[in-house]
Amino acid sequence: MVSINDNFHCNGAYVAGDRTIKCWRYPRSHGSETFVQGVQNSCNPVFMAVAERLGADRFYDYMVKFGFTEKTGVDLNGEAVGIIHKKENIGPVELATMSFGQSFQITPLQLLRAASAVVNGGYLITPHFAVKTVDENGNTAKVFEYEKGEQVISEETSAIMRDILESVVSEGTGNKTYIPGYKIGGKTATSEKLPRRSGKYIASFMSFAPADEPQVMCLVLIDEPKGVYYGGTVAGPVMKELLSNILPYMGIERDAEGTEEIFTLMPDVNGMNLKDAEKILKQNGLDVQIRGQGETVYGQFPPADEKINAGTKAIIYIK
Ligand SMILES: [Zn+2]
Incomplete structure (x- = not known):
């Protein structure tokens, strides 16, 4: 239906059926963009155009495939399920709004499960809490195994x-x-x-x-x-x-x-005089704090060669 470099155009809104549906960027627009740029921009007209190419039947079939019409089957009681239009009620306007995630209701778990299938190689997994059991000594007693799920893409x-x-x-x-x-x-x-x-x-x-x-x-x-x-x-x-x-x-x-x-290595300032040590630490972007009285550094924290971020608090001990 769409390849990543297909071109689309956003003029700030899209006409679907008898309605004009705005891009979130309205009254501004995204102009000309590829499919990938459309996703990066989260441009509503791009998604509406793709859904139109798919058609309501196929769009709905994928809503089913991605698990939006059923419970995820998580091993907890009382799971809720979303509310999706009936297939026969999806006209151009419903299709357009569904394409960017509106006019239906799903649970966060359904969303994560579908998103997982999108990026995990295409498998609609059943979410579970248990990974393994361990005995009183911390040794693994049992590792739980679960089915991979149906491949939907x-x-x-x-x-x-x-x-x-x-x-x-x-x-x-x-x-x-x-x-x-x-x-x-x-x-x-x-x-x-x-x-x-x-x-x-x-x-x-x-x-x-x-x-x-x-x-x-x-x-x-x-x-x-x-x-x-x-x-x-x-x-x-x-x-x-x-x-x-x-x-x-x-x-x-x-x-x-x-x-x-991101990281630099903590300089070794042990044994230096205070002024030199302070200068080196500040050059490394550190927030220098001095403990004690005197001229000579006899200790430091973090220790030399530890990975640190700019802005890390460096304490030097002087006497
Ligand atoms: Zn747009």
Whole structure:
């Protein structure tokens, strides 16, 4: 239906059936853009044009394939399920609004499950909580295994989507989540709450990392943000903070490019006189704090050669 370099045009709105539906950027527009740029810009007319090419039948079939009409099957009681138009009720206007994520309701878990299928090679997994059981000595007693799930898109399409969604974070509306040295993919979302035009929104951001081999996926939802309500702007920074904690915790390292940009090694200032030590530390962008009285440095924290960020607090002990 669409190849990544297909050209589209946004003039700020799109005519679907008897309605003119605005791009979020209205009264401005995105102008001429490729499919990839359309995703980066989260341009509504691009999604509406793609959905029109697909047609209501095929669009609906993929809503089903991506699990939006059923519970995810998570091993918890009381799971809710979304509300989707009946296939026969999807006219041009419904199709257009569905194409950019409006006029239907889904649960966050359904959203994550579908997004996971988009980037995991195409498999609609069933989410589970249990990974393994351990005995009283901490040894693994049992590792749970789960079925891979039905494949709903091809490996090839999934790989293309990983790349496109990575570019959303590195170059597009998801750039507030960009962390140098990490490959992060994501998609912003801004949904209008019902009733329409009440001025109430849900700003959200879905992300996964590392983008070329995803191991973690996160969803941040901000319910009724005040002021700016765009997903990328409101939820993006929250996501960045989450990922900057989660990825190192999971043992996922920044690549060399990002490491250079972010880290320096703590200089060894032991034995130096105070003025020289202070100068070197400040040149490295450190926030220098001095403990004690005197002229000579006899201790430092962090220790020499430890990886540090610019702005790190460096304490030197003098006598
Ligand atoms: Zn647009």
